[in-house]
Amino acid sequence: MSIVTVQLGQCGNQIGHEVFNTICGDVHGTHGLCSKKENKSYHDACKERFFSEEESEVPVARAVLVDMEPKVISQTLSTAARSGSWKYDDGSHFCQKQGSGNNWANGYSVHGPRHKEVIMNLVQKEAEKCDRLGGFFTIMSMAGGTGSGLGAFVTQCLRDAFPTSFILNHVIWPYGTGEVIVQNYNSVLTLSHLYQSSDALLVHENDVIHKICAQRMNIKQISFRDVNQVIAHQLGSVFQPAYAAEGGSQYSRNPLGDLMETLVPHPEFKMLGLRNIPQMPENSLAYSTFSWPGLIKHLRQMLIANAKMEEGIDWQVRPPCLGSSVSSSHSTNKPLHFNTSIANLVILRGKDVHSVDLGSFQDPSLYTCWLNPQDSFNAWKTPRAFNKYEKSTSLVSNSQFLLKPLDNVVGKAWNMFASKAYIHQYTKFGIEEEDFLDGFTTLEQIISSYTNL
Amino acid sequence: SRTGDDGLDIYKGKICSLKARALLIDMEEGVVNEILQGPLRDVFDSKQLITDVSGSGNNWAVGHKLYGCQYRENIVEKLRKTAEHCDCLQCFFIIHSMGGGTGSGLGTFILNLLEDEFPEVYRFVTSVYPSGEDDVITSPYNSVLAMKELNEHADCVLPIENESLFDIVNKIHQMINSGKLGSTVKQSSLVTSSASSAKNVQEKPFDAMNNIVANLLLNLTSSARFEGSLNMDLNEISMNLVPFPRLHYLVSSLTPLYTLADVNVPRRRLDQMFSDAFSRDHQLIQADPKHSLYLACALLVRGNVQVSDLRRNIERLKPSLHFVSWNQEGWKTGLCSIPPVGHSHSLLALANNTCVKPTFIALKDRFMKLYKKKAHLHHYLHIDGMEQSCFSEAISSLSDLIEEYNELDATKGGPRIDPGRLKIAV
Numbered sequence: 097m098s099i100v101t102v103q104l105g106q107c108g109n110q111i112g113h114e115v116f117n118t119i120c121g122d123v124h125g126t127h128g129l130c131s132k133k134e135n136k137s138y139h140d141a142c143k144e145r146f147f148s149e150e151e152s153e154v155p156v157a158r159a160v161l162v163d164m165e166p167k168v169i170s171q172t173l174s175t176a177a178r179s180g181s182w183k184y185d186d187g188s189h190f191c192q193k194q195g196s197g198n199n200w201a202n203g204y205s206v207h208g209p210r211h212k213e214v215i216m217n218l219v220q221k222e223a224e225k226c227d228r229l230g231g232f233f234t235i236m237s238m239a240g241g242t243g244s245g246l247g248a249f250v251t252q253c254l255r256d257a258f259p260t261s262f263i264l265n266h267v268i269w270p271y272g273t274g275e276v277i278v279q280n281y282n283s284v285l286t287l288s289h290l291y292q293s294s295d296a297l298l299v300h301e302n303d304v305i306h307k308i309c310a311q312r313m314n315i316k317q318i319s320f321r322d323v324n325q326v327i328a329h330q331l332g333s334v335f336q337p338a339y340a341a342e343g344g345s346q347y348s349r350n351p352l353g354d355l356m357e358t359l360v361p362h363p364e365f366k367m368l369g370l371r372n373i374p375q376m377p378e379n380s381l382a383y384s385t386f387s388w389p390g391l392i393k394h395l396r397q398m399l400i401a402n403a404k405m406e407e408g409i410d411w412q413v414r415p416p417c418l419g420s421s422v423s424s425s426h427s428t429n430k431p432l433h434f435n436t437s438i439a440n441l442v443i444l445r446g447k448d449v450h451s452v453d454l455g456s457f458q459d460p461s462l463y464t465c466w467l468n469p470q471d472s473f474n475a476w477k478t479p480r481a482f483n484k485y486e487k488s489t490s491l492v493s494n495s496q497f498l499l500k501p502l503d504n505v506v507g508k509a510w511n512m513f514a515s516k517a518y519i520h521q522y523t524k525f526g527i528e529e530e531d532f533l534d535g536f537t538t539l540e541q542i543i544s545s546y547t548n549l
Numbered sequence: 550s551r552t553g554d555d556g557l558d559i560y561k562g563k564i565c566s567l568k569a570r571a572l573l574i575d576m577e578e579g580v581v582n583e584i585l586q587g588p589l590r591d592v593f594d595s596k597q598l599i600t601d602v603s604g605s606g607n608n609w610a611v612g613h614k615l616y617g618c619q620y621r622e623n624i625v626e627k628l629r630k631t632a633e634h635c636d637c638l639q640c641f642f643i644i645h646s647m648g649g650g651t652g653s654g655l656g657t658f659i660l661n662l663l664e665d666e667f668p669e670v671y672r673f674v675t676s677v678y679p680s681g682e683d684d685v686i687t688s689p690y691n692s693v694l695a696m697k698e699l700n701e702h703a704d705c706v707l708p709i710e711n712e713s714l715f716d717i718v719n720k721i722h723q724m725i726n727s728g729k730l731g732s733t734v735k736q737s738s739l740v741t742s743s744a745s746s747a748k749n750v751q752e753k754p755f756d757a758m759n760n761i762v763a764n765l766l767l768n769l770t771s772s773a774r775f776e777g778s779l780n781m782d783l784n785e786i787s788m789n790l791v792p793f794p795r796l797h798y799l800v801s802s803l804t805p806l807y808t809l810a811d812v813n814v815p816r817r818r819l820d821q822m823f824s825d826a827f828s829r830d831h832q833l834i835q836a837d838p839k840h841s842l843y844l845a846c847a848l849l850v851r852g853n854v855q856v857s858d859l860r861r862n863i864e865r866l867k868p869s870l871h872f873v874s875w876n877q878e879g880w881k882t883g884l885c886s887i888p889p890v891g892h893s894h895s896l897l898a899l900a901n902n903t904c905v906k907p908t909f910i911a912l913k914d915r916f917m918k919l920y921k922k923k924a925h926l927h928h929y930l931h932i933d934g935m936e937q938s939c940f941s942e943a944i945s946s947l948s949d950l951i952e953e954y955n956e957l958d959a960t961k962g963g964p965r966i967d968p969g970r971l972k973i974a975v
Binding site: 106110165167168171192193194195196197198199241271272273274275276277278306309310315316317318319320321323506507508510511512514515517518520521536537540541543544 | 636637639776778779780782784785787788789790791792793794845855856857858860863864867874875876877878879880881882884967968970971972973
């Protein structure tokens with residue numbers, strides 16, 4: 097099954113490009129420390145998933161590029177073509193000239209309806225190229241105007257046009273101190289709208305990735321390209337082919353469906369966080385070895401303590417004791433800082449994956465009580481190493497990972513909303529105060545739901 | 550825009566088929582004629598000019614009411630022609646002075662006209678405000694009358710004061726001539742230079758001063774013209790820096806003022822560039838944003854500067870700046886890959902800050918000094934369409950604006966009251 101990627105706005109297009117680059121680099125770069133046969137299966141599965149074979153010599157990414165100004169798409173298309181190993185379909189993009197001005201209302205209420213037909217035609221074309229459509233993967237930032245506003249509108253259109261397809265929104269959380277002054281407003285509007293049409297939101301926070309670049313990758317002068325490459329690596333570690341079932345003979349054909357099934361049992365809980373270890377500079381890879389028990393131990397503690405990377409983990413945090421007399425749905429009984437999960441997915445790639453013991457992730461005390469313990473946890477594996485890492489493991493988690501960031505964004509947005517600052521910029525394009533209030537209400541509900549796990 | 554498709558675009562190394570998307574308007578001919586005979590004569594053509602002979606006599610009413618009425622049709626027609634050449638018209642830049650008659654009067658008339666004829670297009674106004682020692686006696690009248698128009702019809706205003714430009718020019722001059730610098734200064738990097746060298750500063754001080762403003766506008770549009778990892782367009786500037794419609798006055802600063810010839814730029818010097826952007830003597834008006842209240846701040850960086858440099862400096866400078874309670878992290882940032890000519894990197898800072906208030910208060914005071922004595926009023930009132938109420942409304946508009954800044958200043962340093970969040974029934 098194939099995934100159609102929709103790249104929205106500057107951020108969406110810049111990240112999308114790095115994702116395809118990473119995936120391509122992974123497939124062609126190494127033999128993956130596995131058998132030739134395994135490698136070929138992996139290669140074929142990856143190709144079917146992300147690329148279409150056309151008359152051109154290089155694989156063509158299954159993607160639609162959308163932006164309201166031309167420079168980024170133009171650069172993205174040409175950089176990809178210059179790589180010589182893959183490219184975008186020359187016709188699969190749409191742009192305008194004036195941009196969205198960081199204005200969610202402009203993106204959603206003006207550009208959306210105005211360009212709906214053209215954009216959905218491009219999506220339809222890409223969807224038809226797939227033998228079997230596995231769903232949509234949209235990439236956008238919450239902070240700006242196009243990715244956020246037009247992105248929310250397009251997601252709604254995708255849902256309307258493809259009611260039975262899976263839609264996963266990859267959402268970039270902006271830096272806490274300023275990229276865009278109205279970023280918190282844009283975020284509230286984006287998240288509340290996406291929640292209605294999307295199946296799940298997979299979140300990356302710029303602050304977190306920036307720290308990884310500084311402390312794990314040792315990059316001195318961190319650029320957005322560096323940040324995007326880490327994000328692309330993390331996404332690749334989730335979406336490159338893997339076996340979803342123990343003893344499976346084929347790479348999973350339905351990654352988005354599998355993801356939703358394992359991680360999103362209830363429509364009120366759609367916020368997914370992502371962790372990937374180990375992370376290090378490429379030139380250190382040859383000198384580092386890791387053991388699976390070590391990696392699993394660290395990953396589990398990162399989950400429990402809500403650590404963003406593999407250093408500075410708080411090892412004092414422990415799961416609550418099971419069998420306590422008070423009902424476990426009461427959040428006050430949980431130890432402080434303990435991150436409660438609804439469901440988790442661990443993905444293992446590389447040497448000796450079949451020997452890995454994942455029992456510690458199946459501990460019921462990690463989870464809320466309303467799912468069967470065996471349904472709360474899943475694992476995907478492949479012996480094929482990813483992106484030059486001899487061993488690599490990722491965690492996709494539906495847990496309280498994003499509770500604090502969400503609460504922060506809503507708090508700041510509410511603070512600004514109380515003064516009515518900037519509201520006139522939104523009402524100018526048809527988003528009224530009531531629309532903001534609806535957004536706040538939706539998000540406060542989500543915060544409350546996750547808090548009371 | 551390009552003139553026809555045939556013909557050479559580049560001849561003898563110079564681009565010769567580009568025409569400025571511009572209208573040059575003056576009610577006397579001297580300045581425009583000089584431009585048309587100078588090195589830019591091929592960039593403008595006669596279809597883009599509107600001139601008259603007698604000038605406006607430093608009288609806002611003559612510019613706004615008399616010439617406005619007279620030239621309205623002509624102006625609209627030329628604007629439409631110029632707009633037709635645009636695939637996508639996003640913004641008008643109006644560049645004028647406040648103290649005279651044409652720029653101030655006819656300029657603000659055109660501002661009104663643009664709002665009527667092209668309501669969807671942004672209006673950015675670069676206004677040169679008169680200094681205290683201005684030799685035009687009626688400049689306070691002209692400025693305050695123009696301010697009302699700017700309050701009501703501009704999307705963003707970038708006030709400029711000649712005193713500040715002059716100080717910057719002198720500062721550069723002193724640095725070059727004092728011999729304090731170890732290496733030589735790159736001539737092309739001077740924020741005051743274009744083709745003329747520093748030697749000419751003494752002869753033509755306005756050229757050097759005007760170049761600073763030109764560089765301001767270049768930096769403002771750099772992200773729209775060149776690629777970068779975080780683009781910042783003009784409509785984004787308006788969106789992020791104008792929290793309430795009338796509070797749209799942005800204090801600007803440009804750094805560095807010059808670059809030394811050595812190529813390696815240590816991080817310390819990069820950080821110095823950020824510090825300078827907030828210093829009093831780099832602002833283009835007489836203002837000190839550091840000691841007043843920020844409503845919003847934008848940083849547009851050009852050249853070899855990455856997001857980590859930007860973040861490091863915001864973290865470093867934030868504690869010493871005062872932001873309004875509802876916008877504690879009010880930063881808008883942009884990264885453009887291409888630096889200005891002669892530089893490896895540069896920074897434009899735009900601040901929506903209450904430090905503009907003193908400029909407006911001084912203007913009001915100078916106005917009242919004249920108005921109380923009814924000095925020179927008759928020159929204005931005898932123009933058709935001009936009445937006493939124009940003056941009283943104008944000063945009232947300015948007073949209201951000053952009061953809005955006062956109210957904001959009153960909140961500075963006060964306790965932070967977080968509004969209670971929505972409560973959800975569990």
